[in-house]
Amino acid sequence: MAPSIAIPAASAEPGRSSEEALRRRNEELERELKKSLEREEKVKEELMRVWGRLRVAEEAEERLCCQLGELEAEAVEQVREYRAEILKLVEQLHYAQKLLPQPQGSSFSTND
Template identity: 45%
Template sequence: MAPAISIGIAMPASGGVRKTSVVVGAAEEAELLRRRNAELEREVAALRAELDAARRRAETAEEGEERLCAQLGEAEVEAVELARAYQGRVQELARELGAALRVPATS
């Protein structure tokens, strides 16, 4: 087995300053990340509020649609009843006219 050789790395005289600037840079980055996180949380809260409002509007629209469909159904029933009554009256008048035309006029 070969003997181990150790190679030393020379540190500049300002080596301690470098570590401090790295720590300060990390602290600044952490603060930036905290601020960005808070900003994103506010955006998420605003989007959730907007989503809730949209959900309420959709529910209101759906309820309105259901009421309109019910009213339309009632109107259709009424229209069918009126059409049947009208058709019955026309047939009745046609029978009366036919009977009147078969009777000889006496003058």
């Protein structure tokens, strides 16, 4: 035997009133639930948009890091090339100085 709920039957009017109040409360709760579900859906959509933007930003960061690494490697190579060129020029200057006659004192003759 199923349990039954006893509802006091004081009068026909109060029963309808409480039944109507329950119906209104139920409708109000359903409206609140619907609004809550709509807000939840909007939040999910916004989350998906933010997640998409985050993914794009992460990919851009990876590309920038890769480009930065390439530029750093290129800069290091240029520094090595410039240094080698400077050393070569210093060596040439040193060799040229050896080829030039060295002045022997400051013996300038003046013809007056």
